[in-house]
Amino acid sequence: MARSIDKTKIENIRNSAMELVVEKGYGGASISEIAKKAAVADGYLYRFYKSKSELVNDLLYSLLKELVDNMELFISDTKLSVKDVIEKLVRLLFEMANQQSRKIKFLFVLMHDYNFEVHPEQRKRIFDLCRKAKNKGIKTKEISSAVDEEAIYLFTVSMPIQFLNLRLKNFFGKSSIGEKEIKMAINLSSKILL
Amino acid sequence: MARSIDKTKIENIRNSAMELVVEKGYGGASISEIAKKAAVADGYLYRFYKSKSELVNDLLYSLLKELVDNMELFISDTKLSVKDVIEKLVRLLFEMANQQSRKIKFLFVLMHDYNFEVHPEQRKRIFDLCRKAKNKGIKTKEISSAVDEEAIYLFTVSMPIQFLNLRLKNFFGKSSIGEKEIKMAINLSSKILL
DNA sequence: TTAAGATGAGTGAATACTCATTCATTTAAA
DNA sequence: TTTAAATGAATGAGTATTCACTCATCTTAA
Numbered sequence: 001m002a003r004s005i006d007k008t009k010i011e012n013i014r015n016s017a018m019e020l021v022v023e024k025g026y027g028g029a030s031i032s033e034i035a036k037k038a039a040v041a042d043g044y045l046y047r048f049y050k051s052k053s054e055l056v057n058d059l060l061y062s063l064l065k066e067l068v069d070n071m072e073l074f075i076s077d078t079k080l081s082v083k084d085v086i087e088k089l090v091r092l093l094f095e096m097a098n099q100q101s102r103k104i105k106f107l108f109v110l111m112h113d114y115n116f117e118v119h120p121e122q123r124k125r126i127f128d129l130c131r132k133a134k135n136k137g138i139k140t141k142e143i144s145s146a147v148d149e150e151a152i153y154l155f156t157v158s159m160p161i162q163f164l165n166l167r168l169k170n171f172f173g174k175s176s177i178g179e180k181e182i183k184m185a186i187n188l189s190s191k192i193l194l
Numbered sequence: 195m196a197r198s199i200d201k202t203k204i205e206n207i208r209n210s211a212m213e214l215v216v217e218k219g220y221g222g223a224s225i226s227e228i229a230k231k232a233a234v235a236d237g238y239l240y241r242f243y244k245s246k247s248e249l250v251n252d253l254l255y256s257l258l259k260e261l262v263d264n265m266e267l268f269i270s271d272t273k274l275s276v277k278d279v280i281e282k283l284v285r286l287l288f289e290m291a292n293q294q295s296r297k298i299k300f301l302f303v304l305m306h307d308y309n310f311e312v313h314p315e316q317r318k319r320i321f322d323l324c325r326k327a328k329n330k331g332i333k334t335k336e337i338s339s340a341v342d343e344e345a346i347y348l349f350t351v352s353m354p355i356q357f358l359n360l361r362l363k364n365f366f367g368k369s370s371i372g373e374k375e376i377k378m379a380i381n382l383s384s385k386i387l388l
Numbered sequence: 389t390t391a392a393g394a395t396g397a398g399t400g401a402a403t404a405c406t407c408a409t410t411c412a413t414t415t416a417a418a
Numbered sequence: 419t420t421t422a423a424a425t426g427a428a429t430g431a432g433t434a435t436t437c438a439c440t441c442a443t444c445t446t447a448a
Contacts (some may be wrong), residue, residue: 003393003447021383022308027221031438041216041395043440051440105308111384112306115219127366150366151382154357161351163344165306172344188345192382197413197427225404235429240405 012038013045015102017055022105026115057082060110063103064122067092067157071129075136082137086189089156094182097164108165126153142194155189206232207239209296211249217298220250220309254304257297263284265323269330276331280383283350288376291358302359320347336388349383380387 016037020029031052035042049055074080074088097104110116117128130149137143163185167177199322210231214223225246229236243249268274291298304310312320324343327350331337357379361371 003391003445005393009394025221025307025309028309032436042438043396044394046439047393059275062422082213106235108306109308112302113199113219114216114303114363115222117363118365123365150357150360150368152281154353154360158360159348159353162356163348166344166348166352169308169311172347173314174344188386191386197411197425199427202431203428224402226402236404237406237427241427244405 009038009040009044010048013040013055014059018102018106019058021056021059022102022109023056025109029056056110057116059106060116061119061122061176063107066116067107068122068125068129069127075129075132080144081140082133083194086151086156086193087186090160090185090188090189091182093157093160093164094177094185097168097177101168104161104164105168111161126157137194144155147193154192155192159189160185203232203234204242207242207249208253212253212296212300213249215253216296219303220307220372220376245258248356250304252312253300254310255313255316257301258312261301262319262323265320267331269323269326275334276327276336277384277388279327279330279379280350280387281380284354284379285376287351287354287358288371289380291362291371295362297360298355299362305355320351331388341387345361346387349386354379 013034016034017029020034020037023029031045032042035044045055049058070092071089074085077085080088093104111118127149130152133152134143134147134149137147138145163181164177165176166172167181207228210228211223214228214231217223218298223246226236239249243252265283266281271279274282287298289290290379305312321343324346327346328337328341328343331341332339357375358371360366361369361375
């Protein structure tokens with residue numbers, strides 16, 4: 001009956017929130033600044049989210065979902081070996097760092113914040129996918145049974161993200177994230193797991 | 195002439211600040227709450243620090259100094275092989291996680307915050323120590339020249355801290371940090387670097 | 389017309405930080 | 419040994435500002 005919701009406004013809010021949380025931390029990213037950056041009224045986001053916390057939690061959830069959905073796609077593809085899966089996953093993370101570094105940084109910031117928890121359901125999904133990868137690897141004799149789910153997560157997700165952020169922060173004076181670095185990360189993961 | 199400064203008060207402020215930053219993030223840790231937890235007047239900390247930011251930065255600096263000083267001790271000890279150095283360093287981090295998890299968590303939180311930067315001087319120290327370890331390893335033929343400073347940092351500092359925080363957060367339902375886990379972490383680092 | 393999208397001034401609470409004041413301790417004169 | 423002046427450690431009420439959030443109001447497309 002009346003005009004329809006302008007979805008670009010919500011998208012702007014989500015992008016602004018992400019950017020400001022990365023830049024200033026959760027506590028430092030204020031609602032009014034988020035709204036200002038999104039070119040939207042101060043109170044507008046409360047039509048969609050009950051609170052600032054809910055908005056940011058939803059952002060984290062969506063981003064992880066995007067990542068885990070992709071993981072699932074790779075692992076479920078029976079044509080791919082475990083080595084292939086690792087390569088695909090690492091490539092995905094590196095591409096994200098290059099093309100939408102905001103997202104990698106946001107993940108990085110919130111996953112290390114003791115205020116925010118990965119949703120238990122998502123945690124379980126991640127665990128199950130790591131187990132699936134492990135079992136696949138044992139079947140194809142790529143993985144020794146000594147490797148557990150935690151190690152798989154650590155070296156295919158955690159470690160690449162850690163590396164990417166060293167580069168994004170220019171920690172050791174290097175910031176390049178190219179094919180050379182992708183190959184290196186894949187090698188390291190493979191060396192450990194396979 | 196007057197009473198002397200009660201150093202336990204300052205220490206209490208530092209401990210409270212650390213705890214609250216871990217629990218609520220930098221923005222969420224308010225001065226009044228820090229003071230309350232330290233059983234000290236609201237404005238007291240301003241006799242020693244110009245601002246909240248200065249206090250927290252000093253906390254990060256001290257903690258890193260403690261760590262880097264130890265790294266230096268290990269690497270400078272000519273009796274130790276690179277494998278020994280890795281073992282010592284990993285053990286140090288794991289002990290810290292067991293006995294003063296607040297410190298590991300604080301490091302974890304602030305090193306992943308885009309507001310806080312490791313002091314350039316400390317960054318350089320870390321880089322130089324990694325280089326020293328690399329050169330030592332090449333001399334003793336423990337390390338291939340393909341391994342660079344960044345990889346050393348990643349697998350002897352970053353990765354163990356990452357693992358410890360998975361456990362401290364109980365991410366995969368496991369929280370034990372014992373000898374078994376230490377051995378595993380040392381193994382993984384060695385496997386990559388040596 | 390009208391229903392719903394969108395606004396932004398307004399709310400009380402909380403924020404980081406200041407400073408006039410109080411209090412405990414030390415020193416030294418009586 | 420006693421006492422009071424001198425000192426600076428420590429306090430906490432007070433500052434302006436900003437915070438997350440609400441809601442009466444306006445705008446616009448159906």
